[in-house]
Structures are given as structure tokens and as C-alpha cells.
């Protein structure tokens with residue numbers, strides 16, 4: 005069962021819906037970064053959110069969610085492109101966080117609620133655009149809902165969830181996002197909100213085996229649902245030695261000179277996939293000739 009998302013419109017185009025299953029890609033993120041239970045949930049929710057924002061890009065581009073909450077996790081980055089490639093990391097992957105009193109993972113406590121959520125759209129041809137909003141509770145779903153409503157002025161509801169098993173494995177992960185169109189009738193908005201508030205946790209629906217289409221139908225089946233697109237989602241870093249080389253060059257001559265003199269070369273580890281790239285003394289000397 006591959007991960008994917010669907011895009012749909014409901015009613016007479018009154019709202020856009022995205023529903024995503026991300027179980028495998030979040031498990032892959034956990035394996036790559038060796039994340040502890042609560043970090044897996046926090047990173048997984050962020051990855052699902054990024055995947056859904058990425059799917060709404062009309063052209064080639066990358067969307068980056070950056071969460072800086074002041075909690076012990078210190079920060080999360082999640083990125084996705086319009087082709088369903090998703091990647092991300094947390095600053096403190098191995099962080100242990102005690103469970104909440106109700107036995108649930110304390111994502112809000114790990115992320116913190118005193119901070120900001122940034123969303124950057126890099127559409128290649130234009131200057132990147134970054135929107136920002138305050139965090140509400142650090143649980144990420146509500147934070148993203150608030151961001152969309154306040155920074156992008158789209159009344160939205162976002163639900164994100166990751167079910168982590170006792171051994172830390174990802175048992176289910178996914179999310180849905182509803183965005184109201186400006187012309188939607190207020191009675192319909194109310195009805196949709198009502199449906200969402202009564203919905204089971206998205207991770208439970210996915211664990212039960214519901215597909216993104218079935219989740220959309222379950223939530224909004226009584227309105228007319230029209231599926232527009234199905235898109236595969238994968239954890240894919242896309243880093244390459246070429247890109248890391250240009251990153252090294254962008255540091256400038258002096259920085260490279262320092263690396264040569266102090267370290268006798270460079271070892272660059274990709275934050276997103278953990279891949280190590282070693283540049284020997286000789287290779288740095290070759291790069292220095294570019295200046």
C-alpha cells in the first residue's frame with residue numbers, strides 16, 4: 005500500500021479537500037532520523053501538512069514548513085514539492101518526552117506553544133515568499149489551521165495524526181485539510197465544521213484501513229464529492245553531491261580556506277536524509293580554484 009493523497013472539491017465547489025495517507029514515508033523518516041516516539045509524531049504531522057500544501061502548488065516549486073516553538077524539540081522542518089516528494093527533520097530527534105495524563109504523546113509539549121510557524125513557497129521563477137503566524141498549541145494541526153486562516157486568509161480545518169506503536173514504529177499516519185472557498189454559504193461552512201469536529205482521529209481512520217478516498221467520503225459523503233487528483237507521496241531527499249558542492253561554493257572563499265586549514269577537508273551531512281558527503285583536502289583545493 006503506497007502513500008498517496010487525493011484532492012477533491014465538495015458541494016458546488018464550496019470547499020477543497022485534501023486527504024493523505026503518509027504511514028510509509030513517516031516510518032521512513034523515523035528510520036532515517038532514529039526519532040523517539042513523540043518526535044516521530046511531531047515530525048510525521050509536519051510532513052503530512054507539507055505534503056498537502058505541496059500538492060496545492062500550481063507549478064513546479066517547494067513548500068517548506070518551519071516550526072520554531074521554543075519547546076525541547078527546538079524546531080522542525082518539513083518540505084514537499086508538487087510531485088509528492090516529502091522530506092524533513094527535527095532538531096532534537098532523540099528527545100524523550102513523557103506521555104500526557106491521558107496516555108497520549110505530548111506533541112504540543114515537545115514543540116512548545118510560544119513560537120512561530122513559517123511557511124515558505126519557493127516557486128523557482130519568483131522570489132520565495134514566507135508567511136508566518138503564532139503557534140496556537142504546538143500540536144501542529146491547529147497551528148497550521150490558524151496559519152492558513154490568518155496568514156493566507158483561507159478559512160481552513162487541518163487534522164493531522166500519527167499513531168506510534170510501542171516499539172516506536174509508525175502504525176498509521178495521515179491528514180486531511182479542508183479549505184472553504186469565498187463563495188461558500190455560511191450554513192454549509194457550519195455543517196462542514198460540524199462534520200469535522202465529530203470525525204474520529206485521522207490516524208485511527210487510517211489504522212482501520214480506510215483509504216484517502218474513503219476518508220473523504222466518510223467525512224463529506226453527504227455533500228457531493230468530486231475527486232480531482234490522486235498523487236503518490238514518497239520520502240525523497242533529492243540531495244546530490246552536485247548540490248552540496250554548490251552549497252560549499254556558496255560559503256565563499258574564506259570559509260573554504262578555513263575548512264582546508266583547520267579540518268583538512270570537509271564532511272557535510274545532509275540534515276534531511278543523513279547522507280554523509282566527504283570532501284578531501286584535494287577536492288577543496290579544486291573548489292578554491294573557482295574563485
Ligand SMILES: [Zn+2]
Pocket residue numbers: 241242243274275276277278279
Ligand atoms: Zn539528503
